[in-house]
Every structure is written in structure tokens, then in C-alpha cells.
Amino acid sequence: MRRRDFGIHSPRRVVRVGDASHQADRYRVGRILLAGDAAHAFFPAGGQGLNVGLRDAVNLGWKLAASLDGWAPVHLLDTYESERRVAADEVMASTRAQNVLMTDFSSRAAALKAALGKLLALPEANRAVARSIAGLSDTCPQPPGDLAGNVHPSTGHRIPDLPLSASQPQASRLYQLLSDARFVLLHLDGVTHAPPTAPRCPHVHTATAPPAALPEPLRGATAALIRPDGHIAWVTDATTPSDVMEQARAALRRWCEPTADGAVP
Numbered sequence: 026m027r028r029r030d031f032g033i034h035s036p037r038r039v040v041r042v043g044d045a046s047h048q049a050d051r052y053r054v055g056r057i058l059l060a061g062d063a064a065h066a067f068f069p070a071g072g073q074g075l076n077v078g079l080r081d082a083v084n085l086g087w088k089l090a091a092s093l094d095g096w097a098p099v100h101l102l103d104t105y106e107s108e109r110r111v112a113a114d115e116v117m118a119s120t121r122a123q124n125v126l127m128t129d130f131s132s133r134a135a136a137l138k139a140a141l142g143k144l145l146a147l148p149e150a151n152r153a154v155a156r157s158i159a160g161l162s163d164t165c166p167q168p169p170g171d172l173a174g175n176v177h178p179s180t181g182h183r184i185p186d187l188p189l190s191a192s193q194p195q196a197s198r199l200y201q202l203l204s205d206a207r208f209v210l211l212h213l214d215g216v217t218h219a220p221p222t223a224p225r226c227p228h229v230h231t232a233t234a235p236p237a238a239l240p241e242p243l244r245g246a247t248a249a250l251i252r253p254d255g256h257i258a259w260v261t262d263a264t265t266p267s268d269v270m271e272q273a274r275a276a277l278r279r280w281c282e283p284t285a286d287g288a289v290p
Contacts, residue, residue: 044068044124046117052106060085065113070123076160077116081109087206087253091281096228098282108165119157165256177260179242184249184257190215190233199251202230208258208280209251210273213239229277250276 048065052058061078085105091097126138145151156162165181186200196202202209208229215236236244243249243260248269250259259276263269 067120068124206253214247
């Protein structure tokens, strides 16, 4: 049977994909903010451009809502650019590396692919790369100005979904509490204390996680403040309940103290 090449005809849309990577010089100028493809563009490898754009939206969404509702600190919107540029830089480096691996067919590239294949056969390395591509390893640098507070090794990292104490009435797991874009003051010592308050900051749940369920970096900590996007804003290992509550109030004031006039900064 003779083969025939019928070619491509009558396309509804033609898109050419290049390997260029771009990032905006700034994500915010006054009241104008960039997110997703408007802020950055990558070689389309593993859907990372889509993933980082969605995480931009989550990061910016709750901060804009806080600003519009009048309970955002003056520096809160500034943290959007400082946090998301770091994440975009990492994705750019990752997609550039993947581009080389996919398009270079030289003997040197083949040797590199073989070496990486052996490395990725190690469960720990495989897990680290998978978390990076999925964006689960994103960390937030220390925020500027008044939002910079007590630094614990876990500060800025994403917290995994944790089971909550059986006494928790509104949810059985942490991520259920985050679904309404509130902060969560999470007690990690198995004891629920009275929720602290901060000026104009009603946007906080209080919950308790069993110590046995905590990931290794949080073992020994007694309380943590979880941001609406699932990143850890503050952690303490203070053991006296009054000290825990005093530090928690300070953390809430840093993240929930409104601007002087209540306007969008």
C-alpha cells in the first residue's frame, strides 16, 4: 500500500512555541499588579507556567481582599512581588534546564540525561524534583518592613494538610479551614488556648493539631500562624501559654494591622 502525506490543512489556530523566557521588571506599580503570563513567560515544560500563574493568583488574591476590606498592613501588597519573583526565577531556571534536555541530542547531552536518570531513580531526589515542578517547594522570603518578625526555620514554607484535633468543630483537617481564605492560628502542642485578638483582625481560625502528626521541621514548636495561602507566617517554640499568646498577638498585628486610613496602599 502506497503511503501518502496528506499534510495539515484548514487549521483553526496555529501557535508557535519558542524557548524564550521573560519576566517583568516589576510586578507592581501603584495600583497596577501583574500576574500569570503578564508577569512572566517560560518554555512550556510540565505545565509549570500554568502552575506558577495559579500560585500568583492565590498569593495576590487574599492580599488584595485584605487591602480592599481594610485590614491589610501597609507592606502586605509589597510582599506579592518579593515572594512571587523568587518563585518565577526558580521556574525559569527549571524550564531552561528542561529545554536543553529536550532539544539537545548531542553525545554530551545524552550523557547528562543518563546521569540525571540515575539520580532521579533515588526516591529522595525524585520527590524533590517532583515537588519543585509542582510548586510545592515554594518558600516565601522574609517580608519587608513591619511584617518581618520572629524567624523559625519553617517560616515561609508551605504547611502540609494536617489532621486536626477531634475537638475541632468546624473541620477535621487544616486545608478545610483555609478554604475561606482566613488565617489559622494552629496550636501544635495538642492544647487549644483562647484565640488572641488583634485590631480589626477577625479573619483568623483557631485550631489544634496532634503533635504526632507534625512534619519534622515543626516538631517541638508549640504554635504557628498559617496564612490563607497555606504558607507559614510565624512559628514559636515558647512553652508558657502566656508567652505563646503574647507572641501570637504580635504576629497577628504584623499581618492584620490595617493601614492608617484603611485605603488600598
